[in-house]
Amino acid sequence: MDQFDAFRAMSEFWTRAGTGFFTQGAGQTAPGFGWPTFPTPDVAGLATAQAKLTEAWTAATALSQTLARSLQGGPGAPDPTAGAVLARIFDPQAWLGGSAEFDAALTRMAEGPQLADLWQTERRYAALFTAWATLRRAQSEHQAVMLEAWTRAAGTFAQEANARAERGESFASAREMMSRWIETANAVLLEVQRSDKFLASQRAVLRASTDLRLAQQDVAAFLSEFYGQPTRAELDDVHKSLTELRREVRALRRERRQAGKVAKAGGSQVGEEVHG
């Protein structure tokens, strides 16, 4: 199963689970709990984003495979290592990996320890799920932007390579070819990163991951209070007080030091007057 299959399967799973979860009456099987109306998560938006990503992924993968196959001299190339290396070099997933490093940093920050599914926290879990779906949708949209950029870079590179072939020129070495690809791709990526589209989709990922983190913290705070543990907000209060106290101590020390200097200077002035 490749990255996209896993992604799609996860999406379908969550869509099914989400639909069941939010079906009116599902919660009424739990005795003693009034089932409020939950906010409906935007699973349709997530599905649309996934579909767009599928489209971009299919186009990019086809081009990637064609490039790698062409550069090996055809499908009959004997060395599987060479094939693997070339496939890797022209793998659009690496671009997702590049941006995925950023995404992964956000995800690591957002995905804390899993919490037990307590029935009382239902409303908070609903918000959590909505935040999760929003993040996944934002990530899909951002990945689609990256794949579009990859396809553009690969197309530019292929055009240049074809033009060389038509002129009867070839790359002097595989390294030269790779360097040219890196140069081409870098130029496209740098341009894309400054585009409004890229900045907007990345900002959406940042916002969504922040919202998810806050939704998680809301659940954690609820549980902490329930079990009599200090919450993040309470700890923050303590840390704020500590920082302010340290600030005051520093200021007092400085005042004392200044007072000492003034006294010293005053003392020597008195001495001079006496001797004067």
Added chain:
Amino acid sequence: MADPESPKGPAAPLNLTPAALLAEVGTLGRRISEGAKLFADVSDADVEIATTPKDLVWSQDKVSLYRYRPLAESKGLPPVLIVYGLIGRYTMADLQEDRSLVRNLLNLGLDLYVVDWGNPGRADRYVTIDDYVDGYLAECVAFIQEAAGRERISLLGICEGGVFTTCYAALYPETVNAMALTITPIDFHADTRENRAGHGFINVWTRSLTPEDVDRLIEAQGSLPGAFMGSVFSMMTPMRTMTKYNLDLLDALDDRKKFLNFLRMEKWIADRPDHPGEAAKQWLKDLYQDNKLVESAFELGGRRVELKAITCPVLNVFAQDDHIIPPATSQALKDKIGTTDYTEMGLPGGHVGVFVGGKAQKLLGSGIADWLGERG
């Protein structure tokens, strides 16, 4: 979806000899194998960084002040305090013995101190730039003044640390003998004047966020996580990031020395502390977004940081190919300060290359030492 100019069908086979291509790929395979052996032979001790001997002379909360042991006869100049920022660590200035700004300066007879901000955690969320400049940095200077028996000392600021020393020199001009800045942003919007491809992405990226985005990020994280900033830096050199652990590493495997240099740099990059939350808000909103420093509108400790109040001699070092701090963002200081004793030094290389690049790091050490020597 794809660019209309790109080919719609399969790309035509390229005029490349399969045999030659495969031979090269085979060579790559052998180098990978040899590299694996080299990896196995290297221990963590082989890639120690910041090894120049120094002693802890003062500490408060998580902040430590060190004094380097002399490596040459003293020139009798005022002590120099090295101030790095909160993004990355001071160890960059002493990465390895033959590429160390610290050693270069000590070898030229300077009395050298360095402040280490430590590893701020979530508990430091409310620490501000006011605390760093008006608090800890002021305390470090006071300690050195007392220890050296001098009214004025010199400051050497690096990157965000250069912003700290600039603010300090504006707030306490009577205590600063001279100030050398390296790769320091002053006008955070000057990237728009140069507009070089790949340069100033952090400026563009930060401006693409709203102040509320920054506030919520800090509310959720409590800090600006080092790993997060690391990923933003990676985005600035997208293909380099993708080729770093394959093509670049393969190149480094040619000889042991080159390989160890690569690993030392990796060690420094991996050691990226979290930036305290409130200080990060000031850094991103007041400086990157609102550009308050160059407009003398930035406030610390209830006082406005007036750049005109900087009256000490200033040396401003920038990297000519700095994609993180574009030269124009540093050079903006020239007309803003209250001294005519202002010198610029543009060195070859990028943001980090100034400190570790073979040629630049030698020019940097001697350039700073000579400049300080001329100003007593």
